[in-house]
Amino acid sequence: MIQLILSLLVGFVLVLSLYFFVRRARPSAEGSAKQLREARQTLDSLQYGLLPSDLTERLFSRADLEYVLSAAPPDVQSLFLTDRKNIALGWVRRVRTAVLALMRFHRGHARLHARLTFSTEMRLALNFSALLMTCRLLQITFYLRGPYAAPGMVRTAAAAAGRVCSISEKSLAFLNVKGVGPLENDAAHHRA
Amino acid sequence: MEILAQVVGYTGLSVEVLILFRSIQRKMFAKYSIFYTYLLTVLGVGLFLQIAYTATPSLYVLLYWPLQFVTMALGCGVIVEMSRHVFAQHVSLDRFVRWVAIATFGAIFLVFAIHVVFLPHWKPAANPAELERNLRIGQAIALMTIVFLTGYYGIEIGKNMKGLILGFGVYVGASIISLTLRLFIGIRFSPIWKQVGPFSYMTALLIWAVALWSYAPAPEVSSEPAEEDYRGLAGRTRQVLGTIQEQLNRTPQR
Numbered sequence: 001m002i003q004l005i006l007s008l009l010v011g012f013v014l015v016l017s018l019y020f021f022v023r024r025a026r027p028s029a030e031g032s033a034k035q036l037r038e039a040r041q042t043l044d045s046l047q048y049g050l051l052p053s054d055l056t057e058r059l060f061s062r063a064d065l066e067y068v069l070s071a072a073p074p075d076v077q078s079l080f081l082t083d084r085k086n087i088a089l090g091w092v093r094r095v096r097t098a099v100l101a102l103m104r105f106h107r108g109h110a111r112l113h114a115r116l117t118f119s120t121e122m123r124l125a126l127n128f129s130a131l132l133m134t135c136r137l138l139q140i141t142f143y144l145r146g147p148y149a150a151p152g153m154v155r156t157a158a159a160a161a162g163r164v165c166s167i168s169e170k171s172l173a174f175l176n177v178k179g180v181g182p183l184e185n186d187a188a189h190h191r192a
Numbered sequence: 193m194e195i196l197a198q199v200v201g202y203t204g205l206s207v208e209v210l211i212l213f214r215s216i217q218r219k220m221f222a223k224y225s226i227f228y229t230y231l232l233t234v235l236g237v238g239l240f241l242q243i244a245y246t247a248t249p250s251l252y253v254l255l256y257w258p259l260q261f262v263t264m265a266l267g268c269g270v271i272v273e274m275s276r277h278v279f280a281q282h283v284s285l286d287r288f289v290r291w292v293a294i295a296t297f298g299a300i301f302l303v304f305a306i307h308v309v310f311l312p313h314w315k316p317a318a319n320p321a322e323l324e325r326n327l328r329i330g331q332a333i334a335l336m337t338i339v340f341l342t343g344y345y346g347i348e349i350g351k352n353m354k355g356l357i358l359g360f361g362v363y364v365g366a367s368i369i370s371l372t373l374r375l376f377i378g379i380r381f382s383p384i385w386k387q388v389g390p391f392s393y394m395t396a397l398l399i400w401a402v403a404l405w406s407y408a409p410a411p412e413v414s415s416e417p418a419e420e421d422y423r424g425l426a427g428r429t430r431q432v433l434g435t436i437q438e439q440l441n442r443t444p445q446r
Contacts, residue, residue, distance in 0.1 A: 004376045007325060011368035014332045018361040021339045026348060104346070111282050111345035118288055124430055 355403015366392030
C-alpha cells in the first residue's frame with residue numbers, strides 16, 4: 001500500500017510541478033544593472049529604513065503606550081493600539097519582503113557560479129526559510145497579542161542596527177559589479 | 193474502442209514522422225540528437241511491433257517488453273540531454289541533475305540486476321510493468337529536479353526545451369499513475385491502462401511537434417558573474433541572514 005501511495009504521489013507531484021512549470025512567469029535577466037540596483041536598494045532599505053534603532057524605539061516604545069493609557073480616554077487608547085498594531089505588522093511585512101528580495105537576488109546571482117556547492121545552497125535555503133518563518137511568527141505574535149507583546153524590541157533593534165550596518169557594508173561588496181555605480185545611501189530616502 | 197486505438201496509433205506514427213521530417217528540414221537533428229534518436233527508435237519499434245502483431249503475434253508478445261526497455265533507456269538519455277541544454281550556462285546545476293539522474297537510474301538498474309542474479313525465481317518477463325514503473329519513477333525524479341532547479345534559480349528556458357520537458361513529463365506522469373493502478377487494481381484496470389498509454393504519448397507528440405517546429409535555443413545569459421567566487425557570495429549572504437535572524441529571534445523575548 002505504501003508503494004502504491006508513493007508511486008501515485010510521484011506521478012501527481014510531477015503533473016503538478018509541470019502545471020507550475022508552464023505557468024511560470026519569465027524571469028528577469030540575472031545580474032542586470034536593474035536587478036543589482038534593486039538588491040542594493042533592498043539592503044539599504046533594511047539597513048536605513050527598517051532596522052535602525054530610532055525607528056524601532058519609536059515604534060515599539062512603551063512610553064507612548066503608558067502616556068496614552070494614563071491620559072487618553074478609552075476610545076483613543078483603542079485607536080492608538082490598533083494603529084500601532086498595524087504599523088508593527090507593516091514593519092514585519094516589509095522586513096519579510098526585503099528578506100525575500102535578498103533571497104531572490106542571491107539565487108539569481110549564485111546560479112552563475114561554476115563552483116556552486118549544494119550543501120552550502122541547502123544551508124542557505126534553510127537559513128532563509130528560518131528567517132522568513134521568524135518573520136511570520138512575529139506577525140502572528142503582533143496580530144494576536146499586539147505590538148507590545150515583545151517588550152525588549154527597542155533595545156534589541158538598537159543593537160541590531162549597528163551590527164546590520166557593518167555587515168551590510170560587507171554584503172554590498174558583492175553588488176559592486178563592473179558598470180554599476182555606487183548609489184547614494186541616503187537614510188532619508190529609506191525612512192519607513 | 194479498437195478503432196479509436198488504431199486511429200491514435202496511426203496518428204502517432206504520422207506525428208513522429210512529421211517531427212523527424214521537421215528536424216531534418218530545420219537542421220535540428222544534431223542539436224537534440226538523443227531526443228531524435230529516441231523518437232526514431234520509438235517509430236522503428238512501433239512499426240516493427242505493428243508488423244509483428246499482424247504477421248506473428250507470438251513474436252510481438254516475445255519482443256514487446258525488451259523493445260520497450262530499449263526506448264525507456266533512451267528516454268533516460270533524453271533527460272540527460274534536456275539537463276545539458278537547460279543548464280548549458282549553469283555548469284554546477286547541470287552537474288547536479290546528472291548526478292541525480294545517474295543515481296536514480298543506476299539504483300533502479302542495480303536493483304533489477306540484483307533481482308536477476310540473486311533471485312533465480314524472479315523473471316523479468318513476469319514483472320515488466322513493475323520494472324517500467326520503477327524506471328518511470330526514476331525519470332520523474334530527474335525531471336522534477338530539472339523543473340525545481342529552473343524554478344528555484346529562475347532560469348529561462350527556450351521554447352524547444354520547455355516543450356520537450358512538458359511533453360516528456362506528461363507522458364511519464366501518466367505512465368506512472370496508470371502503471372501503478374494497473375499493478376494494484378489488476379486486470380480490471382487493463383482496459384483503461386491500454387488507452388492511457390497511447391493517449392498520453394499522443395499528447396506528448398503533439399506538444400513536441402509544436403515546440404520543435406522551429407529551432408529556439410535557450411536565451412543567452414545577459415551578464416557575466418561577478419569577479420569574486422561563489423564562496424564569498426554565499427558566506428556574506430549567510431552572515432547577513434544570521435544577523436537578521438539573531439535580531440528577530442531576540443526581539444519577541446525581551
